[in-house]
Amino acid sequence: MNEPAxxxxxxxxxxxxxxxxxxxxxxxxxxxxxxxLFVNRGEILGLLGPNGAGKSTxxxxxxxxxxxxxxxxxxxxxxxxxxxxxLRAASGIVFQxxxxxxxxxxxxxxxxxxxxxxxxxxxxxxxxLSLLERVGLAPRAKEPVERLSGGLRxxxxxxxxxxxxxxxxxxxxxxxxxxxxxxxxxWAEVLSRRREKGTTVVLSTHRPEEAEHCDxxxxxxxxxxxxxxxxQALRERVQGDVVVVEAEAPEQVAAEIGRRLGLKAxxxxxxxxxxxxxxxxxxxxxxxAFPPGRLKAVSVRRPTLADAYLFLxxxxxxxxxxxxx
Amino acid sequence: xxxPGTAVDTFDPRASVAxxxxxxxxxxxxxxxxxxxxxxxxxxxxxxxxxxxLIGALGQPIIxxxxxxxxxxxxxxxxxxxxxxxxxFYPGVVIMVVLFxxxxxxxxxxxxxxxxxxxxxxAGPGSRTALVFGKALGSASVALxxxxxxxxLAPAAGFPLGAVRWPLLFASLALVALALxxxxxxxxxxxxxxxxxxAVQMTLFVPLWIVSGAMFPVPADRPVLASIMRANPVSYxxxxxxxxxxxxxxxxxxxxxAARDVFVCLAFAAFGLALAALASxxxxxx
Numbered sequence: 011m012n013e014p015a016x017x018x019x020x021x022x023x024x025x026x027x028x029x030x031x032x033x034x035x036x037x038x039x040x041x042x043x044x045x046x047l048f049v050n051r052g053e054i055l056g057l058l059g060p061n062g063a064g065k066s067t068x069x070x071x072x073x074x075x076x077x078x079x080x081x082x083x084x085x086x087x088x089x090x091x092x093x094x095x096x097l098r099a100a101s102g103i104v105f106q107x108x109x110x111x112x113x114x115x116x117x118x119x120x121x122x123x124x125x126x127x128x129x130x131x132x133x134x135x136x137x138x139l140s141l142l143e144r145v146g147l148a149p150r151a152k153e154p155v156e157r158l159s160g161g162l163r164x165x166x167x168x169x170x171x172x173x174x175x176x177x178x179x180x181x182x183x184x185x186x187x188x189x190x191x192x193x194x195x196x197w198a199e200v201l202s203r204r205r206e207k208g209t210t211v212v213l214s215t216h217r218p219e220e221a222e223h224c225d226x227x228x229x230x231x232x233x234x235x236x237x238x239x240x241x242q243a244l245r246e247r248v249q250g251d252v253v254v255v256e257a258e259a260p261e262q263v264a265a266e267i268g269r270r271l272g273l274k275a276x277x278x279x280x281x282x283x284x285x286x287x288x289x290x291x292x293x294x295x296x297x298x299a300f301p302p303g304r305l306k307a308v309s310v311r312r313p314t315l316a317d318a319y320l321f322l323x324x325x326x327x328x329x330x331x332x333x334x335x
Numbered sequence: 336x337x338x339p340g341t342a343v344d345t346f347d348p349r350a351s352v353a354x355x356x357x358x359x360x361x362x363x364x365x366x367x368x369x370x371x372x373x374x375x376x377x378x379x380x381x382x383x384x385x386x387x388x389l390i391g392a393l394g395q396p397i398i399x400x401x402x403x404x405x406x407x408x409x410x411x412x413x414x415x416x417x418x419x420x421x422x423x424f425y426p427g428v429v430i431m432v433v434l435f436x437x438x439x440x441x442x443x444x445x446x447x448x449x450x451x452x453x454x455x456x457x458a459g460p461g462s463r464t465a466l467v468f469g470k471a472l473g474s475a476s477v478a479l480x481x482x483x484x485x486x487x488l489a490p491a492a493g494f495p496l497g498a499v500r501w502p503l504l505f506a507s508l509a510l511v512a513l514a515l516x517x518x519x520x521x522x523x524x525x526x527x528x529x530x531x532x533x534a535v536q537m538t539l540f541v542p543l544w545i546v547s548g549a550m551f552p553v554p555a556d557r558p559v560l561a562s563i564m565r566a567n568p569v570s571y572x573x574x575x576x577x578x579x580x581x582x583x584x585x586x587x588x589x590x591x592x593a594a595r596d597v598f599v600c601l602a603f604a605a606f607g608l609a610l611a612a613l614a615s616x617x618x619x620x621x
Contacts, residue, residue: 073458076618095358099366099460109454113381119452125373126459128365170455 024087026051026210027072027097027178032081034067034233041067042078043233049212049226052204056224057214058319060327064233065214066106069182072212074098099127102176104167104184112156116147116166119155120173127174134173141169144199160187168196172203179203181213185220197223216327218315227315231323241315248313248321251289255296256281256306263305270299279326281307283317358460370461371469377452378440378473382480392481395435397488400428403550413552417586418493425492426576426587427549430569432485433512434544436478438536441519444470445529463615467520471608474516475509482508494580503593507575510600514568515540517607521614547573552587565589568606571599 028048034041042064049055059065070076071083074094083090085097103109110119117138124134142151145165147158155163164187171179179200185193201223203209213224221227222241229237229244237244255275257263264275264282273292276283286292289310296308319327358366382388404421411420447453456466486504489496522535546560547569553561564570570589575596577585583593 075457093462095363095366095460095462098458099358101458103455103458105454105458107450107454109452109458111377111381111452113384114377114452118380122373122377122452123455123459125369126366126456126461128362128369 023051024084025049026053026086027212028084028087029068029071029078030082030084032068032071032078032083034064034071034076034078041233042071045081045230045233045235047228047235047238049210051210052208053226054200054204054211054213054224056221056227057212057230058216058221058227058315058327059214059230060216060325063230065216065230066182068230069180069212069214072097073101073103073180097178100176101178101180102171102174104171104179104181106182106186108163108167110155110163110166110170113154115152116142116155116158116169117151119166120170123170124173129174137173137175138169141172142166145169145195161189161192164188165192165196168199172199175207177207177209179209179211179213181211183215184213185215185217193220218319218327221315229319229322231325236322244315244318245313248285248317250285250287251292251310252313252317253284253286253289253292253296254278254281254307254309254311255284256308257300257304258306263300266299267296271295276320278320283320285313285317285321363462366460367462367465370456370459370465371472374456374466374469375472375476378470379476379480382477389484392432392436393484396428396432396481396485399431400424400488400492411551413586422493423552423587424550425489425494426580427544427547427573429482429485429508429576430511430547430549430573431544432482433478433508433572434515434540434569436481437474437512437515437519438540440474440477441470441516441523442529442532444520444523445527445532448524464612467517467608467611467615470520471513471516471611474519475512478512478516479505479508482512489580498580498582500579500582500593503575503597504579506597507572507579507600510597510604511569511572514600514603514607517604517609517611520611521607524611524614524617543567543569546570548587548589549573553589568599568603571596571603575600 025048028046030046032042032045045064045068047055057065057068067076071078074083074090074097083094083097085100090097111122114122120138120141121134124137129137139148139151142148145168147162147165147169150158150162155166158166164185168184171181185196188196200209200211204211213220215221224241226238226240227244228235237247255263255267260277260282264277267273267275267282267284273284273286284292284296293308293310297305313321316327319325400421404424407424408420411423413423417423443451444453448457453466456469457463489499518540519536523532526532526535546564547567548564549569553564553570555561574587574589574591575593577588578593578596589596
């Protein structure tokens with residue numbers, strides 16, 4: 011199951027960034043267990059998993075912030091030295107939490123970030139202005155960042171990560187707190203960078219709609235990679251359709267579907283799920299199996315990435331994975 | 336490398352691969368320098384942009400100096416022709432300004448590395464040691480700026496500005512500020528909670544100032560306390576400030592020379608910065 015479905019790079023050109031056998035322990039708990047994955051140049055890799063699955067830890071290792079207890083991180087096939095300076099020099103990073111100075115303006119934050127990467131002064135000024143323009147912040151570029159709304163600050167974060175023109179973009183839950191329009195703009199920017207400059211992108215997310223933008227998804231569950239394939243391949247793991255039954259007493263309804271129709275029903279957040287080859291044919295059978303009034307709604311849909319995640323792990327993507335394992 | 340009984344063909348990915356093409360040495364040096372300068376600049380910009388901090392930087396030591404100084408002046412006697420308490424206490428308050436500035440500027444490290452600009456620096460191409468130096472330089476510069484504001488009152492304490500040995504004053508204050516910033520950084524990095532940080536500062540660093548000769552001279556009849564005070568590096572900072580303000584034989588200065596005082600301050604700064612650099616190698620909690 012760990013075998014990537016596609017995208018394996020030929021031996022002549024190693025992946026842009028890869029990790030092998032990463033293990034991270036926190037006390038007795040293994041946060042990451044033998045995690046291996048890679049991302050090729052110009053590829054967008056999504057780390058999919060609920061909070062607590064180990065995404066942020068993996069992300070911290072990929073950004074060179076923490077070392078793993080064991081395992082190796084490679085940049086262009088070369089094992090990284092302690093300190094991971096080469097990786098940090100090549101990467102632009104968007105953290106889950108803020109990495110801005112609230113007392114300084116967006117412009118100052120970007121200029122300082124550019125200075126860290128030795129971007130020449132005039133070039134830094136130009137890039138700062140054009141990036142803030144592109145993320146729609148030009149009018150408020152000189153205000154202290156702490157006065158901006160959460161969504162606007164998030165856009166500054168993206169601009170900050172891009173200001174030194176990184177060839178690798180690492181983003182931990184980058185669109186948290188953004189409205190739908192901003193998410194769209196955000197992805198337009200990321201995709202255009204990839205298209206024009208071949209930027210390699212790794213992002214973690216627990217949002218299925220965001221995962222759809224990725225070329226490949228690595229599904230994390232309890233510190234392991236349980237799947238590594240394209241969004242389409244992942245969705246196709248769920249056979250047929252998903253029939254969602256909403257009812258007052260979903261536990262009983264799930265049990266009765268099992269008993270009366272001989273089908274496997276799963277209790278989920280939004281109702282009882284039944285996976286079936288021909289969902290539309292199943293709907294009337296379910297409706298007729300229950301007296302009027304027992305069911306609130308029965309619907310059929312194509313499986314989503316959230317369904318695929320449920321199918322793979324038995325856990326919901328939106329929920330927090332239990333801290334006590 | 337092969338342990339007995341281990342299959343020889345076990346693949347060790349680390350062994351077989353060439354080392355990564357490293358960022359060149361000069362480039363690394365330039366990146367570290369840039370990192371330190373960015374953090375230094377940031378602390379100064381932040382300080383001068385917040386008027387409340389400027390006012391607090393001047394108001395708090397004045398209140399301290401005047402209130403404690405006046406309260407103690409009735410009971411304090413420094414020899415037959417010694418200074419009054421306000422004059423005796425003044426150099427101690429200058430060091431206190433530096434101590435408090437170091438405490439407050441390094442406290443911000445805790446929040447800053449989990450939800451602030453330090454994250455950008457940590458993920459940037461500079462080294463952790465460069466981060467420590469930049470932060471310590473920023474903190475020390477803020478401390479010196481605050482001390483400079485307070486030093487404008489030196490004539491009121493009986494130290495005419497024209498008689499001050501400025502290079503000695505600057506060197507000793509800068510070194511003490513760097514030392515305390517380094518220690519503060521190390522505490523902030525390791526303790527990683529504001530409550531714990533304050534607990535350590537109040538039980539360790541503030542008493543260090545109290546037994547530095549800032550508030551009272553080394554007592555001749557209390558040998559234990561006297562040796563603690565002589566072992567305390569901050570005492571040499573206070574002593575150097577006394578000599579800078581009132582000459583080589585300043586009342587309250589430790590026996591010895593200004594050069595010795597500065598040398599101890601230098602060693603103290605080196606120790607503080609080394610400790611901070613060591614602490615910074617610990618990974619931040621993800």
